[in-house]
Amino acid sequence: MLVSEQIPKEDLDYILEPFKEDKEEDNKQIISEKIIAVVRDAKGNIIDKREQKMKSLTEYYLALMSIPILATYSNPTSNTATSILVNVLGLSSQQYSSDGNSSFITFDTSIQVGSGTQSFSLTLNSLGAPISNGSGIGELIYYSQSVLYTSNSVSQILTVSNNSGNTITVSEIGLMGTIYIAYGNSSGNYTTQPYNFLLSYDTFSSPISIPNGGSASFQIIITFSG
Amino acid sequence: MMIGSKVDFDINDLYIPKDVKEDIDYQKSFSATLTIIVRDKDGNVIKRYKQKSHSPTANFIGLMIPLTWYVNTGNSWTFKNTSNSTFSYESSIAMPGFGMGYPCSGSNHNDYIVNILVGSGSQSNPYSAYNLNAPISNGSGTGQLLYSSISTPTSITINGSQAYFIISQSYANQSGGTITISEVGIITYLNFTSTTNTTTTPGNTLMWYDVLSSPISVGNGQSVVIYYTFSVNA
Numbered sequence: 001m002l003v004s005e006q007i008p009k010e011d012l013d014y015i016l017e018p019f020k021e022d023k024e025e026d027n028k029q030i031i032s033e034k035i036i037a038v039v040r041d042a043k044g045n046i047i048d049k050r051e052q053k054m055k056s057l058t059e060y061y062l063a064l065m066s067i068p069i070l071a072t073y074s075n076p077t078s079n080t081a082t083s084i085l086v087n088v089l090g091l092s093s094q095q096y097s098s099d100g101n102s103s104f105i106t107f108d109t110s111i112q113v114g115s116g117t118q119s120f121s122l123t124l125n126s127l128g129a130p131i132s133n134g135s136g137i138g139e140l141i142y143y144s145q146s147v148l149y150t151s152n153s154v155s156q157i158l159t160v161s162n163n164s165g166n167t168i169t170v171s172e173i174g175l176m177g178t179i180y181i182a183y184g185n186s187s188g189n190y191t192t193q194p195y196n197f198l199l200s201y202d203t204f205s206s207p208i209s210i211p212n213g214g215s216a217s218f219q220i221i222i223t224f225s226g
Numbered sequence: 227m228m229i230g231s232k233v234d235f236d237i238n239d240l241y242i243p244k245d246v247k248e249d250i251d252y253q254k255s256f257s258a259t260l261t262i263i264v265r266d267k268d269g270n271v272i273k274r275y276k277q278k279s280h281s282p283t284a285n286f287i288g289l290m291i292p293l294t295w296y297v298n299t300g301n302s303w304t305f306k307n308t309s310n311s312t313f314s315y316e317s318s319i320a321m322p323g324f325g326m327g328y329p330c331s332g333s334n335h336n337d338y339i340v341n342i343l344v345g346s347g348s349q350s351n352p353y354s355a356y357n358l359n360a361p362i363s364n365g366s367g368t369g370q371l372l373y374s375s376i377s378t379p380t381s382i383t384i385n386g387s388q389a390y391f392i393i394s395q396s397y398a399n400q401s402g403g404t405i406t407i408s409e410v411g412i413i414t415y416l417n418f419t420s421t422t423n424t425t426t427t428p429g430n431t432l433m434w435y436d437v438l439s440s441p442i443s444v445g446n447g448q449s450v451v452i453y454y455t456f457s458v459n460a
Binding site: 016017019029058063067078079080084087093096103104105121180182192225 | 255256257258259261263271274276278279280281282285286287289290291292293294295298299301317318319321322323324325326327328329330331332333334335336337338339353377378379380381382384385387388389390391392393394412414415416418419420421422423425433434451453455456457458460
């Protein structure tokens with residue numbers, strides 16, 4: 001099978017050449033991403049609101065997007081996974097299924113917030129200083145996350161509260177992805193093998209302070225053109 | 227819980243402040259490009275064309291919705307294959323679960339990219355498109371193009387601040403006349419399964435669709451190659 005490395009150089013140079021002019025219709029985004037944060041004090045009053053564009057998708061998001069396009073099998077007759085799933089995401093080329101039944105793949109997402117900052121790279125795989133779940137020093141209580149879908153937009157929502165005794169500062173936010181491969185295991189039961197990735201990473205233009213007793217909601221909205 | 231009700235209010239789009247200045251210089255973090263190169267019978271390039279690609283279909287979006295939405299809402303997504311047949315899909319990991327078939331040592335339910343389908347028509351609503359308006363079939367008869375095998379990437383390439391992968395396909399015109407390509411789409415064969423082999427098979431499904439800003443003419447004896455480039459930019 002032909003692969004990208006075999007693309008003629010003159011074609012590849014042209015493919016990667018930047019557009020010389022941007023027509024108005026060309027500026028329509030395929031995917032637009034937005035982050036919203038709302039902070040409340042202990043009495044429930046809103047004390048801070050943010051809305052900013054999300055700018056930093058990792059190569060793992062691109063790999064996730066390859067699944068609807070390339071699917072999971074490398075070709076119609078080979079029972080091996082696509083090269084991107086194996087080489088970029090580190091998934092098994094072929095999942096062992098002890099019961100002879102089938103295996104499938106699905107994925108989920110979640111928001112994580114942190115108190116660090118770091119330079120973005122396409123292969124970044126964690127926040128600089130993730131804030132863990134709890135009510136101890138430097139911790140936030142993470143509530144169950146929800147996902148909404150309306151009008152081509154997928155919204156991931158995280159709510160946290162601060163019972164740590166001190167103000168917590170949130171300076172970074174990431175969308176985490178988990179790919180699950182489900183299969184029959186050696187005990188004769190079904191199980192899932194999770195693979196975790198950082199799909200996006202952004203820092204807030206200025207850090208967000210959540211006072212003790214306060215709460216915050218963070219929302220990442222990904223809108224697909226259509 | 228108070229927090230929950232507050233959040234419901236906070237996420238109401240009408241409530242979200244709209245005074246944030248649009249960043250018109252914003253670098254798109256994701257982009258897709260459609261590149262077409264036509265060659266004569268000797269392999270010489272006679273036309274190069276490139277446009278920004280815009281259009282995931284509803285089928286594509288359904289596979290980009292995370293598990294939590296399916297689990298919490300109990301909703302399903304309706305996929306429509308190229309024959310306009312519909313298939314309900316609800317992702318789950320509550321065993322026996324349900325998702326896209328994955329290569330395994332047991333029973334396999336292959337899903338895979340089929341081709342970059344080209345056509346001579348157009349349609350205005352790519353979101354709801356389930357097939358090309360006027361697909362050009364594979365062959366050397368009148369109005370046909372000879373499709374080569376689809377080419378798929380071995381990995382994601384990182385080049386400076388850009389990560390990308392490319393899929394491509396070439397086509398030869400031995401029809402005896404000129405063929406005009408005006409629409410392009412990516413066809414993927416979908417096959418959903420549980421771990422106990424309960425399957426739903428939409429089969430050939432349109433995942434991505436573009437109408438060319440300028441139709442491309444491929445003369446008899448000429449060939450054309452189409453490249454889709456998907457990228458994210460740091």
